[in-house]
Amino acid sequence: xxxxxxxxxxxxxxxxxxxxxxxxxxxxGERKAAEYVAGLLTDAGxxxxxxELEPGRSNVVARWPGSDPTLPAxxxxxxxxxxxxxxxxxxxxxxxxxxxxxFLWGRGTVDMKxxxxxxxxxxxxxxxxxxxxxxxxxLAFVADEExxxxxxxxxxxxxxxxxxxxxxxxxxxxxxxxxxxxxxDGTMVRLxxxxxxxxxxxxxxxxxxxxxxxxxxxxxENAVTRLVRALTRIADHRWPVVLTPTVQAFLERxxxxxxxxxxxxxxxxxxxxxxxxxxxxxxxxxxxxTPTMLDAGYKVNVIPSVATAQIDTRTLPGTQDELLSEVDRxxxxxxxxxxxxxxxxxxxxxDSPWFDAMAAALRAEDPEAVVVPYCMGGGTDAKAFAKLGxxxxxxxxxxLPRGFPYRAMAHGVDERVPVEGLRFGxxxxxxxxxx
Numbered sequence: 001x002x003x004x005x006x007x008x009x010x011x012x013x014x015x016x017x018x019x020x021x022x023x024x025x026x027x028x029g030e031r032k033a034a035e036y037v038a039g040l041l042t043d044a045g046x047x048x049x050x051x052e053l054e055p056g057r058s059n060v061v062a063r064w065p066g067s068d069p070t071l072p073a074x075x076x077x078x079x080x081x082x083x084x085x086x087x088x089x090x091x092x093x094x095x096x097x098x099x100x101x102x103f104l105w106g107r108g109t110v111d112m113k114x115x116x117x118x119x120x121x122x123x124x125x126x127x128x129x130x131x132x133x134x135x136x137x138x139l140a141f142v143a144d145e146e147x148x149x150x151x152x153x154x155x156x157x158x159x160x161x162x163x164x165x166x167x168x169x170x171x172x173x174x175x176x177x178x179x180x181x182x183x184x185d186g187t188m189v190r191l192x193x194x195x196x197x198x199x200x201x202x203x204x205x206x207x208x209x210x211x212x213x214x215x216x217x218x219x220x221e222n223a224v225t226r227l228v229r230a231l232t233r234i235a236d237h238r239w240p241v242v243l244t245p246t247v248q249a250f251l252e253r254x255x256x257x258x259x260x261x262x263x264x265x266x267x268x269x270x271x272x273x274x275x276x277x278x279x280x281x282x283x284x285x286x287x288x289x290t291p292t293m294l295d296a297g298y299k300v301n302v303i304p305s306v307a308t309a310q311i312d313t314r315t316l317p318g319t320q321d322e323l324l325s326e327v328d329r330x331x332x333x334x335x336x337x338x339x340x341x342x343x344x345x346x347x348x349x350x351d352s353p354w355f356d357a358m359a360a361a362l363r364a365e366d367p368e369a370v371v372v373p374y375c376m377g378g379g380t381d382a383k384a385f386a387k388l389g390x391x392x393x394x395x396x397x398x399x400l401p402r403g404f405p406y407r408a409m410a411h412g413v414d415e416r417v418p419v420e421g422l423r424f425g426x427x428x429x430x431x432x433x434x435x
Contacts, residue, residue, distance in 0.1 A: 195394020
């Protein structure tokens, strides 16, 4: 019988629960996976509770008592839902959870059932050996992160904030993994980026209005033309460099580790010298406004009176008001904007005991680890928990082999995680929780 306290078996089991979330309310649901997680936590002596705003969209929360109740509590949070996977595109079935050639395959192995499995394995191991984390830990396995979090983290924060009483910091996905980069002298450096910030999400809907008419006739009030011109101005705009504390620290510390000259007055030149390491930061030295959706008209010979578009807008901490002012200027008087989603950027302290503890845990397992802060270009449920004043970090440690395309795995075809990477991550998290 498989050992359901082993991190690899736990992750494999979690993958086999199809928790696909297509968005806009179209989801398989997290209930079965949540019941499995709650059962494991119960077996470890905890008292988990399942919370649902809608049937089947389940969140599991439990408080894990620490050995020193005077210390501030830590939130450890992960999501149980995954994005869709078309089995026809995959080498192995996406919900098989198979282990092959040293890798565990399946949708969610990177985003983020691997982290959930590590946490569950640690809880089980601590229960078996009588150990406890140093401080109280709130464990949250949530729903709906792959959509908007309205049935998961954002709902829990709004309706059940008492669950997170005492939590001052949180860890979750998108940080603490190996990133192999060449130094200036030709040696390889193992960077471990820890997420200390996230760009904000300010998705915009644009609406251009005009005068309907026949497609064969001249019309200076064509809504489609007005919208296309505005979109062209948006797409062509070059947003200025903004060096937030996280991004500046990343550039300085990574440059030092690689032996690369860092010139903060010439960020583009610095990025060119960083080589592959630039991939971790190039999307977060600026805001971005990317047109992604268009909708207008119903017949080729009819000029519509309304045309709409959506823009994926991402904002660095402290920049949203200035960005929106510039967007309004670029749109001009004939195009209106409104928010589709608006979640502010997240910024945690870079130089903090929390970051130091994460770095120490990584270096204890990999003495050559170079731990640097970084800003995530997208977003996570940290945007919900930050509303409670919690300092949110991306710290889901993994040891990755050189050449492994980790950043292409999340939401990608043939998603997989190295088995030894999972075991490494469990050891790092154990050290962090005991420290």
